[in-house]
Amino acid sequence: MREYKGSLSDQWYEYKYWCKTYGEILKFTASGPIPVLKALLKYPWIYDLLKINATAKRVTLGISGTPMKALDNSIYHLTKFIVGQLKNAVFDPENTVVHDVMLPPLIVKAMHLNTLVPEAIMSVGVAMCDIHAAHSYMDYMVNHGLPADTCTFPKIATGAVVSGQFPSASCIISSNLPCDSGQSSYYAMQRKLNLPMYTVDIPYNFNEEEGIDAVKEDWYGAIKFLEKHTGHKMDWDRLKVLCENYNKKLELELEEREMLRTDRPPLAGAVIQRNHTVHMNVNGGSEEAVEAFQETYDLMKNAFKNGELAVKNLRYRAVLWNPTTMCYYNWMSWIEQVWGVAILADMETYGNEKFIDTSSNDAMMSSIAFLSNSGPMSRHTRGSQEHYIRDFNKMAQDYNADFVIVAAHMSCRNSQAMTGIIREECKKHNMPLCMIDYELFDNRIVSRQGIRDQISNFMRTVMHAEPLNESLLVIDDEKNW
Amino acid sequence: MKKLDEILLFERLLETTKNELIEQAIQEGKVPIGYNCYVVPRPLLSVGKAFPVRLRAPGISTTEIADYYMTSMLCSCSRSILEAAINGDFDFLGGLVFANSCQHSTRCGQYFTMKGINSDKENFFSYILEAPRKDVDRLIESFVKYLKKVAELISEKYKINMSDEALTKAIHQQNEFNLLLQEISDMRKDVAPKITGSEFHKMMLATQVAPNDLLEEPIKQLRNNLKKRKGISDYRARLMVVGPNLDNPSYIELIEDQGAVVVADRFCFGSLPGLEIISENGDPYENLARHYLKTCECPRMIDMAQTRLDKIIERVKEFKVDGVVIETIKFCDMWGYETLILEEGLKKAGIPIVKIEREYSFSNEGQFRTRIQAFIESIESKRLSKIKG
Numbered sequence: 001m002r003e004y005k006g007s008l009s010d011q012w013y014e015y016k017y018w019c020k021t022y023g024e025i026l027k028f029t030a031s032g033p034i035p036v037l038k039a040l041l042k043y044p045w046i047y048d049l050l051k052i053n054a055t056a057k058r059v060t061l062g063i064s065g066t067p068m069k070a071l072d073n074s075i076y077h078l079t080k081f082i083v084g085q086l087k088n089a090v091f092d093p094e095n096t097v098v099h100d101v102m103l104p105p106l107i108v109k110a111m112h113l114n115t116l117v118p119e120a121i122m123s124v125g126v127a128m129c130d131i132h133a134a135h136s137y138m139d140y141m142v143n144h145g146l147p148a149d150t151c152t153f154p155k156i157a158t159g160a161v162v163s164g165q166f167p168s169a170s171c172i173i174s175s176n177l178p179c180d181s182g183q184s185s186y187y188a189m190q191r192k193l194n195l196p197m198y199t200v201d202i203p204y205n206f207n208e209e210e211g212i213d214a215v216k217e218d219w220y221g222a223i224k225f226l227e228k229h230t231g232h233k234m235d236w237d238r239l240k241v242l243c244e245n246y247n248k249k250l251e252l253e254l255e256e257r258e259m260l261r262t263d264r265p266p267l268a269g270a271v272i273q274r275n276h277t278v279h280m281n282v283n284g285g286s287e288e289a290v291e292a293f294q295e296t297y298d299l300m301k302n303a304f305k306n307g308e309l310a311v312k313n314l315r316y317r318a319v320l321w322n323p324t325t326m327c328y329y330n331w332m333s334w335i336e337q338v339w340g341v342a343i344l345a346d347m348e349t350y351g352n353e354k355f356i357d358t359s360s361n362d363a364m365m366s367s368i369a370f371l372s373n374s375g376p377m378s379r380h381t382r383g384s385q386e387h388y389i390r391d392f393n394k395m396a397q398d399y400n401a402d403f404v405i406v407a408a409h410m411s412c413r414n415s416q417a418m419t420g421i422i423r424e425e426c427k428k429h430n431m432p433l434c435m436i437d438y439e440l441f442d443n444r445i446v447s448r449q450g451i452r453d454q455i456s457n458f459m460r461t462v463m464h465a466e467p468l469n470e471s472l473l474v475i476d477d478e479k480n481w
Numbered sequence: 482m483k484k485l486d487e488i489l490l491f492e493r494l495l496e497t498t499k500n501e502l503i504e505q506a507i508q509e510g511k512v513p514i515g516y517n518c519y520v521v522p523r524p525l526l527s528v529g530k531a532f533p534v535r536l537r538a539p540g541i542s543t544t545e546i547a548d549y550y551m552t553s554m555l556c557s558c559s560r561s562i563l564e565a566a567i568n569g570d571f572d573f574l575g576g577l578v579f580a581n582s583c584q585h586s587t588r589c590g591q592y593f594t595m596k597g598i599n600s601d602k603e604n605f606f607s608y609i610l611e612a613p614r615k616d617v618d619r620l621i622e623s624f625v626k627y628l629k630k631v632a633e634l635i636s637e638k639y640k641i642n643m644s645d646e647a648l649t650k651a652i653h654q655q656n657e658f659n660l661l662l663q664e665i666s667d668m669r670k671d672v673a674p675k676i677t678g679s680e681f682h683k684m685m686l687a688t689q690v691a692p693n694d695l696l697e698e699p700i701k702q703l704r705n706n707l708k709k710r711k712g713i714s715d716y717r718a719r720l721m722v723v724g725p726n727l728d729n730p731s732y733i734e735l736i737e738d739q740g741a742v743v744v745a746d747r748f749c750f751g752s753l754p755g756l757e758i759i760s761e762n763g764d765p766y767e768n769l770a771r772h773y774l775k776t777c778e779c780p781r782m783i784d785m786a787q788t789r790l791d792k793i794i795e796r797v798k799e800f801k802v803d804g805v806v807i808e809t810i811k812f813c814d815m816w817g818y819e820t821l822i823l824e825e826g827l828k829k830a831g832i833p834i835v836k837i838e839r840e841y842s843f844s845n846e847g848q849f850r851t852r853i854q855a856f857i858e859s860i861e862s863k864r865l866s867k868i869k870g
Contacts, residue, residue, distance in 0.1 A: 150818075176783065184780060205611050214613075413585055419552045
């Protein structure tokens with residue numbers, strides 16, 4: 001049963017997006033029912049993806065107006081993206097490349113190849129639709145001999161591949177991002193899929209000319225590799241179009257950031273984070289991604305003009321450091337409703353402000369190298385501590401945050417290693433710090449209520465706040481997939 | 482078996498970070514330069530009055546301060562080194578070169594700067610060395626540039642002549658020293674090895690934490706004594722140990738106490754790799770860059786998983802190994818995934834393996850012992866059933 005949103009227009013909007021989302025799934029099924037059915041039997045997680053509208057319902061619980069519309073919109077475009085990935089895998093595997101989630105897909109797409117991103121499908125899509133489905137892949141890897149404490153982000157994707165429940169493609173483009181776990185997981189995937197693999201090595205000195213040139217050369221190497229293993233050639237004109245699309249999105253995103261920095265931020269939380277991760281990074285450059293960005297931007301701009309606020313009872317401005325708590329992806333709407341907190345920026349979204357130079361082919365390659373090197377999960381995890389600390393402080397300042405939330409994912413070695421320094425930085429700048437101990441995808445280690453309790457304790461003891469809605473402090477998560 | 486005097490010396494050298502030979506060298510005006518990983522070329526830190534000291538944290542059993550900074554969810558090796566650093570155990574170092582080997586170690590290296598460790602010391606420098614993860618030509622060129630930056634730092638801070646000739650000389654000395662170690666290493670290949678795994682481990686550790694010129698004589702003496710020694714023939718199994726940083730000889734001692742002999746050491750601080758000869762012809766920086774990237778067998782290296790597996794299988798034959806002990810340090814992600822590949826590959830090749838997760842400092846002795854005992858018994862029983870047909 002869907003909740004009444006308080007107005008018929010909101011209700012109609014929700015219903016429309018409910019239909020549009022299922023429509024995308026039906027279109028995919030209708031395009032080849034037999035292969036889709038075969039895929040469903042072979043890759044059971046496709047069934048879990050069908051729960052996407054239930055996910056939409058959960059993320060918009062208690063939310064109406066522009067934030068609800070933006071959330072519905074983002075779930076719809078996420079569905080479109082995942083359906084597109086499935087189409088590639090089911091109908092066109094020979095022209096599809098298994099692609100590392102952390103790398104910009106511009107090169108592969110410019111060669112008229114499809115991408116199949118294991119982490120995006122499994123660790124974002126499936127886990128978001130049903131976290132228990134993701135648990136089974138984590139457990140599979142642990143039973144297979146992988147230490148239980150390794151990061152669950154690559155572990156879910158690797159579990160699907162190693163258990164034989166992930167489709168194959170023509171070859172693999174991987175990288176050493178975001179961390180040792182991410183890099184090494186691709187060795188295991190490659191051995192199972194038995195595909196040729198090319199790995200881009202993001203250097204430590206990523207922002208020096210030396211580092212950018214090294215990655216540019218690496219990308220040229222990847223082009224040769226793809227030409228050899230797929231027979232496709234680089235289409236520089238297509239690359240230019242994709243890069244221009246990327247620039248369009250960045251332009252919109254920069255404007256969005258300006259609005260978010262004002263006293264009256266029109267949107268906050270999961271929409272900002274999800275749009276960036278999916279449409280700026282994983283699906284970067286595509287026309288669909290520009291469309292998704294434009295729609296959110298229009299909603300935001302309109303809300304800004306009308307003086308609407310992201311959170312009805314906005315009391316605190318906060319920023320999120322580290323990736324969002326994927327095992328509890330709708331916590332941001334909870335914190336908005338219970339504590340009146342708007343999360344205005346997150347580490348994954350915060351960062352690159354440089355446009356791709358499309359003046360020549362080589363200039364585009366340099367820009368793509370820069371882009372590969374300077375993503376938050378590149379510069380913070382592979383780069384030096386200075387970038388990490390500087391960005392942490394700057395993000396809080398830029399958004400005029402009342403406090404910082406650090407989602408301390410316990411298997412993230414890079415960020416765990418910076419815990420003490422982050423505490424010291426916060427003390428130095430007199431910035432309240434809410435550090436949430438949890439595991440990125442495994443809510444059996446720290447439950448969702450455990451996450452909420454940590455936030456509530458912080459809000460009460462450090463911010464001396466009282467909840468806006470006491471009844472939501474403790475929620476039964478039993479039926480919350 | 483009688484303990485040789487040289488082994489007693491090595492044991493003494495391993496008790497503290499600033500051992501007696503380091504003290505002697507410092508008194509002679511030499512400059513110890515710390516480093517963290519195999520990919521930091523030792524000859525580069527061995528030019529003129531400089532000498533390399535690989536970082537270890539002997540005597541660190543708890544890591545309260547390091548845990549505050551890094552939490553307890555990181556590899557205990559990096560945490561112990563940070564704890565030792567904060568305790569002042571590395572205050573004798575004249576400089577530090579930290580390779581970006583793995584994320585734990587890189588962050589540990591960054592703490593030297595963040596916490597200003599040794600910053601009050603005149604001329605002290607701390608440098609994170611960018612070591613590529615591929616051994617392709619263009620990245621070797623890039624590695625050369627970074628090695629030259631280290632050379633510039635050493636030269637600038639300590640007025641050491643880092644010319645090509647001086648570096649070639651250091652490479653030559655390293656090669657000579659490695660040849661000597663190689664002679665001893667080869668004794669492990671005999672059916673009746675003349676040196677135990679723990680003795681060899683202690684020697685290898687000592688060579689990485691003390692000035693090699695001061696160790697040359699004791700090692701020559703050791704070689705001569707070993708030649709006269711009767712080989713070990715009453716062992717139950719010949720084992721190879723594979724894994725990351727292992728700088729505590731107690732682990733190998735414990736394995737050998739169960740009746741095995743460790744004949745091959747494919748772990749950081751071990752000799753496989755470590756004793757290969759570096760080319761002395763041509764540009765010494767390029768020789769170093771090429772050598773260390775090509776011989777590095779750490780899972781940090783990209784596209785090398787199959788090569789690493791093949792090399793282990795090759796060494797199993799070369800050292801007549803009966804079984805492989807894969808030891809990993811808790812929270813090491815790279816070795817976590819690497820183990821999956823090794824386990825599958827070695828089982829396919831019919832090589833018995835046991836996988837043990839451990840901490841950096843010697844702990845969980847009982848569990849470790851039981852696992853090793855069971856492993857040795859399984860090797861023996863397989864051997865028996867083979868004989869019985």
